[in-house]
Amino acid sequence: MTGNALAQCAVYLVALTLLAVPLGSFLARVFSGEATLSQRVLGPLERSLLRLTGPRSEEEMTWPAYALAVLWFNLLGALAVYALQRLQAVLPLNPASLPAVSPEVSFNTAVSFATNTNWQAYGGEATMSHLTQMLALTVQNFASAASGIAVLLALVRGFSRAQAKTIGNFWADLVRSLVYVLLPLSLVLALALVSQGVVQTFEGHATVALADSQQGAAGALTTQEIALGPVASQVAIKELGTNGGGYFNANSAHPLENPTPLSNLLELLAILLLPAALCFTFGALVQDKRQGVALFAAMMVIFAPLAFGCVAAEQRANPLLARLGVDQEVSAEQAGGNAEGKEVRFGITGSALWATATTAASNGSVNAMHDSFTPLGGLIPLWLIQLGEVVFGGVGSGLYGMLVYALIAVFIAGLMVGRTPEYLGKKIEAFEVKMSALVLLLPPLATLLGAALASVTSAGTSPLGNPGAHGFSELLYAFSSGAHNNGSAFGGLTASGTFYTFAIGVCMLIGRYWVIIPVLAMAGSLEQKKRVPASAGTLPTHGPLFVTLLTGTVLLVGALTFIPALALGPVVEELSRAALP
Amino acid sequence: MFTQLRPAAVMLALMTLLTGALYPLLVTGASLLLFPHQARGSLVVEEGRAVASELIGQCFSDPRVFWGRPSATTPNGCNAASSNASNLGPTNPALVDAVKARVRALREADPGNAAPIPIDLVTTSASGLDPHVSPAAALFQVPRVARLNLLEEARVRALVLAAVEPRTFGLLGEPRVNVVLLNRALQRLAHPPAHAGTNMRQ
Incomplete structure (x- = not known):
């Protein structure tokens, strides 16, 4: 790695930490109702939203009621997204006169945005009208992120309450996340992005006259049509809400979605900001800040080396191109390395760092094409997704996933010493371990079954964009991304056919709701327990020992589940590359 | 089972209005005022x-x-x-x-x-x-x-x-x-x- 690459990574990690700590404690004040200044300004909006929602919209809920509220809200959201896509041709704000989206792509997209996955079976600017982008996609970007925070808050109450019967109110949690966190941050970020050149307009296209005519498919082209739209408002929340669905097909690689190195840094920070900050929020809410620091540390310990590894892998020259008389060496005048599918302004470092962050978080927006990454450079994002989106992970969902891993870690430690495990003063018993096992097993099961099915059917293999082991990596990435709600892709795969729209759609549903339901059930069980005072036999869950145990658990579960599949894809490709003539 | 259906529908409608209409309109207005060149595609x-x-x-x-x-x-x-x-x-x-x-x-x-x-x-x-x-x-x-x-x-x-x-x-x-x-x-x-x-x- 070059000195500049190291410096860019270091600046990113330091800036992320410096922003996450104060934001985390602000969020804790918001969620415990102590953020007095913001409540004076935004409180009226919060209260009127809740009042309009219903007279009983602030009553405490049991866990099944909370889960039903989440599910109804998400179901109606998905139906609205489906309907808007099917009807966009006859609705207003469709300056490019785009036709209705096909039923299977509409289903896939509806599920994708409701589950915070934002897998894109469609090509942004060429498929969705302005109205669909705003009323369907942008709304779900907010709604799914706020839902994730709400479920996390419910789980936190499971730990912080004792002998209780209710885990909070979903509508109140949802509105608070929206009004105090997601909307203000998005507004600021959107304007900062526009200042860098991200477009924000209701015009459909700009037409520019070309100085030199260009050879087109049907004769010479004298103009270039540039798709525009209300982009910045959507990009801001797509990054902050770990959604990732871009306005344009090329996502954050598109110059009008991410025009400069500074916009790149801002978006990159936004990707991990809330998941990182929520660690510190958690510590404050359970009255022991060290707990939050330990979780943050565990995430960082996994993230940082993988980021450096990805940069190093992408900086390597492609041996197949080396004898064509090209220069792939990094120098002061070029980034060199694996340049296919990367933008010059981001180079190797900006692209590889982004790939690591967007897959550590369940974001899935891309500023370079993962499909064209080197075998090992592509393995890192793929494996980060497969770790279960808990290394920062999605907004809310990453932390509740990591807390499940924490329970498994104390459970394993308990088995070693023969004691009933505890976490934050709550005994972890059979029910919690069963629920945790569901959370840990169902998404990988969906991934591997889906990938297996796709590998042996022509419906699964004919849409692949690359031959050989790389083609297998493509379909493995697709199912991993769907079942773990990431949303990025090895984009050579044509995902708009019936098989993939349906199969990935099912994986996304399992990966979201069959995690949320067990997590809420666990919250319901934990809150009823008494708090046991810590004794000499209690494993402290804040020191370096626990951080090691937790990272070990995450890495081990991730490795044991997926190494066989990874061996058939990226590993084979890397080894065969060395053997190619 | 259905007690949360009505609040869910109302909340979705409110959020659609707030985040799907008002928010992009506000960003568009502010962008055209502050950064008109960039907002239109840096032409x-x-x-x-x-x-x-x-x-x-x-x-x-x-x-x-x-x-x-x-x-x-x-x-x-x-x-x-x-x-x-x-x-x-x-x-x-x-x-x-x-x-x-x-x-x-x-x-x-x-x-x-x-x-x-x-x-x-x-x-x-x-x-x-x-x-x-x-x-x-x-x-x-x-x-x-x-x-x-x-x-x-x-x-x-x-x-x-x-x-x-x-x-x-x-x-x-x-x-x-x-x-x-x-x-x-x-x-x-x-x-x-x-x-x-x-x-x-x-």
Whole structure:
């Protein structure tokens, strides 16, 4: 790695930490109702939203009621997204006169945005009208992120309450996340992005006259049509809400979605900001800040080396191109390395760092094409997704996933010493371990079954964009991304056919709701327990020992589940590359 | 079972209004007020009509001008209405063939230049609309462009060096040259408007 690459990574990690700590404690004040200044300004909006929602919209809920509220809200959201896509041709704000989206792509997209996955079976600017982008996609970007925070808050109450019967109110949690966190941050970020050149307009296209005519498919082209739209408002929340669905097909690689190195840094920070900050929020809410620091540390310990590894892998020259008389060496005048599918302004470092962050978080927006990454450079994002989106992970969902891993870690430690495990003063018993096992097993099961099915059917293999082991990596990435709600892709795969729209759609549903339901059930069980005072036999869950145990658990579960599949894809490709003539 | 259905419907309607309509409208209004140039696509306007976007690459194939990154958009390259990448894997023979063809085209356009070709000049960008090339890729083309425009190499080289955008704060991103803007500068250098030309020579 070059000195500049190291410096860019270091600046990113330091800036992320410096922003996450104060934001985390602000969020804790918001969620415990102590953020007095913001409540004076935004409180009226919060209260009127809740009042309009219903007279009983602030009553405490049991866990099944909370889960039903989440599910109804998400179901109606998905139906609205489906309907808007099917009807966009006859609705207003469709300056490019785009036709209705096909039923299977509409289903896939509806599920994708409701589950915070934002897998894109469609090509942004060429498929969705302005109205669909705003009323369907942008709304779900907010709604799914706020839902994730709400479920996390419910789980936190499971730990912080004792002998209780209710885990909070979903509508109140949802509105608070929206009004105090997601909307203000998005507004600021959107304007900062526009200042860098991200477009924000209701015009459909700009037409520019070309100085030199260009050879087109049907004769010479004298103009270039540039798709525009209300982009910045959507990009801001797509990054902050770990959604990732871009306005344009090329996502954050598109110059009008991410025009400069500074916009790149801002978006990159936004990707991990809330998941990182929520660690510190958690510590404050359970009255022991060290707990939050330990979780943050565990995430960082996994993230940082993988980021450096990805940069190093992408900086390597492609041996197949080396004898064509090209220069792939990094120098002061070029980034060199694996340049296919990367933008010059981001180079190797900006692209590889982004790939690591967007897959550590369940974001899935891309500023370079993962499909064209080197075998090992592509393995890192793929494996980060497969770790279960808990290394920062999605907004809310990453932390509740990591807390499940924490329970498994104390459970394993308990088995070693023969004691009933505890976490934050709550005994972890059979029910919690069963629920945790569901959370840990169902998404990988969906991934591997889906990938297996796709590998042996022509419906699964004919849409692949690359031959050989790389083609297998493509379909493995697709199912991993769907079942773990990431949303990025090895984009050579044509995902708009019936098989993939349906199969990935099912994986996304399992990966979201069959995690949320067990997590809420666990919250319901934990809150009823008494708090046991810590004794000499209690494993402290804040020191370096626990951080090691937790990272070990995450890495081990991730490795044991997926190494066989990874061996058939990226590993084979890397080894065969060395053997190619 | 259904007690939460009504609140869910109302909440979705409220959020749609707030985040789907008011929020984008507010951002649009503020953007057009504060950053009207950027919000509309950073267009370069000449004599009342848009001739380029500062941010969107164009496909140049005339050997007299600088070439940019190859573009994988369809049906033609640099299609700014439908961004796309090649998504070719690193071991895909199609990638090797495509790079070979681009190397050949560059060699044919400038047979005298045996220097290794900077990799970004023969690989497609992620968006298909990358306006930039590396400084190395622009400098590689200087001999060809200078010869075909009957200009001194040193002047063209100086033009390229003046067009290099450094890393932001000396740290972020990569040094780069905007090919669209560079070719416009080249145009002025090779064909100075009559009245402006006399002024410039003084």
